[in-house]
Amino acid sequence: MNDFIRDSLDHCVKCTICETYCPVSQVTPMFPGPKYAGPQAERYRGAGKSVDSSVDYCSGCGICTQVCPQDVKIAEINSRARAKLWEQRGVPLRNQMIARPTVIGRLGTPVAPLANWALHNRAVRGIVQSIVGIHRDAPMPSFAGKTFQKRSRNHRGPSDAPAVVYFHGCGTNYYEPLVGEMVVAVLEHNGFRVIVPEQDCCGLPLQSNGNFPAARTYVRRLVDRLVPHARAGLPIVSNSTSCGLMLKREAHEILGIEDEDLKIVSESMYDLCEFLLRLHERGQLRTDFGSLPLTVPYHAPCQQRGHGIGKPALDLLALVPDLHMIELDVDCCGIAGTYGLKKEKYEISMAVGKRLFSDIAATGSELAACDSETCRWQIAHGAGVTAVHPIELLYRAYGLDRQGQRDLVTTGTQPARVSG
Amino acid sequence: MQNTSMSSLEADVLVIGGGSTGAGVARDAALRGFSTILVERRDLADGTTGRFHGLLHSGGRYAVKDPSAARECIAENRILRVTAADCIEDTGGMFVSTPWDDPEYGDQFLEGCRATGVPAEEIPVAEALRREPRVNPGIRRAFLVPDASLDPWKLVWGCARSAEEHGARILPYHRVLDLEVDGERVVGAHIRNQRSGEEFRIHATVVINAAGAWAGQIAELAHCRVNVRAGMGLMIAMNHRLVQMCVNRCKRPADGDILLPLRTACVIGTTDVFVPDPDETEIRQADIDLLLDEGEKLVPGFRQARALHAWAGVRPLFEDTAAVAETRDVTRSHALLDHSSREGVAGFLTITGGKTTTFRLMAEAAVDAACQQLGGLRPCTTAEVALAGSESHVPYRIGNRLAAREPLPQAEEIICECELITRSMLEETIRERDTTSLDDIRRVLRLAMGPCQGGFCIYRATGILHQGGKVDQADANRGLLDFLEERWKGIHPILHGDQLRQARLDDWIFQGILDVEHLPA
Numbered sequence: 047m048n049d050f051i052r053d054s055l056d057h058c059v060k061c062t063i064c065e066t067y068c069p070v071s072q073v074t075p076m077f078p079g080p081k082y083a084g085p086q087a088e089r090y091r092g093a094g095k096s097v098d099s100s101v102d103y104c105s106g107c108g109i110c111t112q113v114c115p116q117d118v119k120i121a122e123i124n125s126r127a128r129a130k131l132w133e134q135r136g137v138p139l140r141n142q143m144i145a146r147p148t149v150i151g152r153l154g155t156p157v158a159p160l161a162n163w164a165l166h167n168r169a170v171r172g173i174v175q176s177i178v179g180i181h182r183d184a185p186m187p188s189f190a191g192k193t194f195q196k197r198s199r200n201h202r203g204p205s206d207a208p209a210v211v212y213f214h215g216c217g218t219n220y221y222e223p224l225v226g227e228m229v230v231a232v233l234e235h236n237g238f239r240v241i242v243p244e245q246d247c248c249g250l251p252l253q254s255n256g257n258f259p260a261a262r263t264y265v266r267r268l269v270d271r272l273v274p275h276a277r278a279g280l281p282i283v284s285n286s287t288s289c290g291l292m293l294k295r296e297a298h299e300i301l302g303i304e305d306e307d308l309k310i311v312s313e314s315m316y317d318l319c320e321f322l323l324r325l326h327e328r329g330q331l332r333t334d335f336g337s338l339p340l341t342v343p344y345h346a347p348c349q350q351r352g353h354g355i356g357k358p359a360l361d362l363l364a365l366v367p368d369l370h371m372i373e374l375d376v377d378c379c380g381i382a383g384t385y386g387l388k389k390e391k392y393e394i395s396m397a398v399g400k401r402l403f404s405d406i407a408a409t410g411s412e413l414a415a416c417d418s419e420t421c422r423w424q425i426a427h428g429a430g431v432t433a434v435h436p437i438e439l440l441y442r443a444y445g446l447d448r449q450g451q452r453d454l455v456t457t458g459t460q461p462a463r464v465s466g
Numbered sequence: 467m468q469n470t471s472m473s474s475l476e477a478d479v480l481v482i483g484g485g486s487t488g489a490g491v492a493r494d495a496a497l498r499g500f501s502t503i504l505v506e507r508r509d510l511a512d513g514t515t516g517r518f519h520g521l522l523h524s525g526g527r528y529a530v531k532d533p534s535a536a537r538e539c540i541a542e543n544r545i546l547r548v549t550a551a552d553c554i555e556d557t558g559g560m561f562v563s564t565p566w567d568d569p570e571y572g573d574q575f576l577e578g579c580r581a582t583g584v585p586a587e588e589i590p591v592a593e594a595l596r597r598e599p600r601v602n603p604g605i606r607r608a609f610l611v612p613d614a615s616l617d618p619w620k621l622v623w624g625c626a627r628s629a630e631e632h633g634a635r636i637l638p639y640h641r642v643l644d645l646e647v648d649g650e651r652v653v654g655a656h657i658r659n660q661r662s663g664e665e666f667r668i669h670a671t672v673v674i675n676a677a678g679a680w681a682g683q684i685a686e687l688a689h690c691r692v693n694v695r696a697g698m699g700l701m702i703a704m705n706h707r708l709v710q711m712c713v714n715r716c717k718r719p720a721d722g723d724i725l726l727p728l729r730t731a732c733v734i735g736t737t738d739v740f741v742p743d744p745d746e747t748e749i750r751q752a753d754i755d756l757l758l759d760e761g762e763k764l765v766p767g768f769r770q771a772r773a774l775h776a777w778a779g780v781r782p783l784f785e786d787t788a789a790v791a792e793t794r795d796v797t798r799s800h801a802l803l804d805h806s807s808r809e810g811v812a813g814f815l816t817i818t819g820g821k822t823t824t825f826r827l828m829a830e831a832a833v834d835a836a837c838q839q840l841g842g843l844r845p846c847t848t849a850e851v852a853l854a855g856s857e858s859h860v861p862y863r864i865g866n867r868l869a870a871r872e873p874l875p876q877a878e879e880i881i882c883e884c885e886l887i888t889r890s891m892l893e894e895t896i897r898e899r900d901t902t903s904l905d906d907i908r909r910v911l912r913l914a915m916g917p918c919q920g921g922f923c924i925y926r927a928t929g930i931l932h933q934g935g936k937v938d939q940a941d942a943n944r945g946l947l948d949f950l951e952e953r954w955k956g957i958h959p960i961l962h963g964d965q966l967r968q969a970r971l972d973d974w975i976f977q978g979i980l981d982v983e984h985l986p987a
Contacts (some may be wrong), residue, residue: 053770056771075876092865
C-alpha cells in the first residue's frame with residue numbers, strides 16, 4: 047500500500063518557500079513552521095508515541111501545500127500528525143465541542159435570543175474561557191433562530207427548470223440562513239431549480255481537531271445524502287469554501303476515505319462562485335446587473351486555494367457596473383475554522399490577521415467580501431467592518447433585494463458588539 | 467625504528483583498529499584494569515563498522531546455515547539491549563517469504579531458530595501486513611524475530627568513552643607504520659600521528675590486531691600471515707522509513723534481502739563481492755540496480771522512493787583453509803589467532819571475522835587470551851557494565867531529536883535541518899571531539915546525512931567551525947570542498963528522481979552562489 051501523503055515528503059528539497067509563506071510561524075515561536083513540522087519531522091515519526099505537540103499549532107490553513115513547488119503535501123502531513131497526537135492523548139472536551147457545529151446549532155437554535163446574549167456577554171464569555179478554553183474575545187456568530195433548512199421548506203421555486211443541488215453547510219443553516227436564501231435566489235434567477243437535501247456537518251472541524259474517526263462518520267453520512275443526486279448527474283454547489291473542499295479533496299486525501307460514492311460526490315462539487323463563473327464562461331449566466339456603486343475589499347480565504355479555481359468571485363463581480371473590488375493580497379485572516387477560538391491560539395490568530403485587518407481599514411470601506419463564513423466572522427471582529435459573501439453583492443446587483451424578497455439587505459456579519 | 471630520540475608511550479595492551487572490535491577490545495581491557503592504548507589510522511568507526519547496514523542480528527539470518535553464528539548473535543543481542551541501550555532501537559524484525567522465495571524454507575527457518583535458541587514466531591500474513599503495510603502484499607509467510615536497529619557510531623564512541631573513563635587512551639588518526647619485533651616477540655609499534663605528522667613508539671606487553679579487513683596488512687608487519695579477505699557489501703539509504711521493522715527475506719542469505727530502519731532513514735543491503743584491496747571499493751551501477759530491484763520485491767514502489775546515498779563497506783572474512791568461491795559461504799563467526807602458537811611470535815594476537823553484533827564477544831575472547839600473557843585471567847565485565855551513554859538503559863527512539871526540540875522548536879537555531887542538529891549540538895561536538903573535520907562531526911551527529919546531503923547545513927557548519935578559531939579561512943574552504951566531494955561519491959550512483967532535483971538545487975547553492983571551487987584557499 048502506498049501512502050502518497052507521507053511519501054510526498056520525498057519531494058522536499060528544503061527550499062523553504064513554505065516557511066516564508068506560513069502565516070503562523072511568522073507570528074509565534076510555538077509553531078516550528080511547515081517544513082519543520084511537515085517533511086522534516088515526519089521522518090522522525092515512527093510507530094511509537096507522538097512527541098511533537100507543537101504540530102498542534104499548525105492552523106491547517108493549507109497555504110504551505112499550495113505554495114510548495116515540489117508538490118509536498120505539507121498541510122496534510124501535519125493534519126495527520128495532529129490526528130495521531132490527539133488519538134494518543136485523547137481529544138480535549140473543548141475541541142470535541144467546537145468541532146461539532148450541528149450539535150451546537152441544534153442546542154442554540156431553539157433558545158437563540160438567550161444563546162446570543164450569552165455568546166456576546168463579557169462575563170459569560172469569561173467563565174466559558176476559564177472552564178472550556180474558548181477565548182473570551184474570539185468571534186462568535188449569532189444564532190438565526192430559524193434554520194435555513196426550515197426556511198427553505200416553505201420555498202416554492204420553479205418546478206421544470208434544470209436542477210442544482212445546494213450544500214449549504216452549518217454556517218448558513220444555523221447562523222446565516224439569509225445568505226442561503228440569496229444563493230437560492232441567484233441560482234433561480236439564472237434558471238435553476240434548487241434542491242436542498244437534508245444535510246449535516248461535513249466533518250471538517252473534527253478533522254482539523256484531530257478526531258479522524260468521527261470526521262469520517264460525518265462525511266460518509268453527508269455523502270450518503272448527496273450521492274443520489276450526484277449519480278443522477280446533478281451539480282452540487284456550496285457557498286462554504288472549506289466544507290466544499292472537504293468533499294472535493296480532503297475527505298479522500300487527509301481522512302484517507304477510498305469510496306466510490308465520495309468520488310462521485312467530489313467530482314460533482316462546485317464552489318458557488320466557481321459554478322457561476324463556469325455558467326458565465328458558457329454564456330449562460332444572466333448579466334442583467336444593475337449599478338452597484340461600492341468599493342469593497344475582497345479577501346480570498348486560504349481554503350479556496352485548495353480548490354485550485356483562482357478567485358472566481360472577483361471575475362464575477364467585475365461584471366457588475368460601478369462595483370469596484372479591491373483584491374487583498376494577505377494570505378490568511380488567522381481564524382482557520384476553529385483555531386482562533388481556542389484560548390491559547392486566539393492571540394496567534396489575531397496576529398496572523400493583523401495585516402489583513404489593517405489593509406481593509408486602509409480602504410476606508412465599511413464592507414468587505416469573503417467566501418468563507420468563519421473568515422467573515424474573523425474579519426468583522428478584527429477589522430470592524432461588515433463582511434459579506436460575494437453572493438450578496440451579486441444578489442443586490444441583480445436587484446433581487448427589490449423584488450419582493452423581504453429583509454435581505456446587509457445580511458453580512460456585523461462587527462461584534464460585546465455587551466456587558 | 468632507527469630514530470632513537472623518538473618519544474614513546476607504554477601500555478599493557480595496544481589495540482590496532484578503531485572499529486567496533488578494536489573499541490570493544492580497548493573497553494574490555496580497560497575495564498579489566500589493563501593500561502590500554504588504541505590506535506586507528508583514520509577516525510573511529512570509519513571502516514567496516516561505520517559502513518554496515520546497522521542490523522543488530524537476532525541470529526535468524528544465520529539460523530539455517532551457520533548455527534554457531536546464530537547462537538552467538540542471540541546471546542549478544544540480549545546483552546547489548548541492556549548494556550548498549552542508547553545505541554539500539556527496538557524495532558523488532560520480520561522474515562517474510564515473498565513470491566520469489568520458497569515458502570517451504572520457512573519450516574527450515576523455524577527449525578533452525580528453534581535449534582539455536584533464536585525466538586521466532588510465525589504470524590498470519592494479514593497481521594504482518596498490518597504491522598508493515600508497505601511490505602509486498604503477496605508475501606506468503608511471515609515470522610517475527612528480535613532483530614533491532616543498531617547505530618554503529620554511537621556504539622563505537624560509547625565503547626571508546628567507556629575505555630577512556632577507565633584510563634585508556636584512544637588515538638584516532640594514528641597510523642601503525644611498523645610493528646616492533648624483538649626476537650620472537652612483538653613489543654610495540656611505530657606510530658605516526660596522521661594530523662601532526664609526529665612519529666612515536668608505543669611499547670606494549672600485548673598487541674591486539676583488531677584491524678578487521680586490514681588485519682592481514684597489520685599481521686604482515688610482524689611477518690605473520692592472516693588470511694582475511696574483504697567481502698564488499700553495497701548499501702543504499704532511502705529518505706525515510708519505508709518499514710518500521712527490520713525486514714528480511716526468508717530464504718538463504720543473498721544479495722539485497724535486508725531492509726531496515728536506521729535512525730531517520732532506511733537501508734537496503736547488501737551485496738557480497740571479493741575485493742583484492744579493502745581500500746578500493748567501487749560502486750557498480752549493476753549492484754545499485756540489483757538492490758533497487760530487490761527492494762521493489764520487498765516493498766512495491768521502492769524504486770519511486772527517494773534514495774539518498776549509496777556506500778560500500780568491506781566485511782572481514784577469515785579463511786583458514788582453502789579458498790572458497792562464494793564469500794557468503796565463509797563462516798560469520800569470528801577468529802582469534804594467537805601468533806605465538808601459529809608462527810611462534812609472542813605478544814601478538816589477531817581478532818578478526820565476526821560481525822558487529824558479536825563485537826563484545828570477540829573483544830572478550832581477545833582480552834581473555836591477552837590475560838594469559840599479562841599474568842593471569844581477570845574476569846570480563848562487559849556483559850554487565852553499560853557503555854558510556856547507555857547507563858540509564860533507555861533504548862534509543864526515533865523521535866528523540868524531535869522531542870528534544872519541544873515545546874519551543876524555534877527556540878534554537880537549527881544548523882542541519884534534516885537531522886535536527888542545533889548550533890549548540892554542533893559547537894559542543896566540535897569542542898568535545900577536538901576536531902576540525904566536517905566528516906568526523908558527521909559521524910557523531912549525522913550531520914549532512916539527511917535528504918539534502920549537506921546542501922543546506924555544510925556551509926553553515928563550515929562557518930561555525932571557522933568562527934571557533936581552530937580553522938583558518940583556507941582550511942575551512944578546503945574542508946568544505948573535500949566534504950562535498952566525498953559526499954558526492956555516494957550521491958552520484960543513485961542520482962535519479964527526487965535526489966536529482968535536490969542535487970541540482972545543491973549545485974546552484976555551491977557552484978552558483980558560493981562558487982565553491984574557486985574560494986580563496
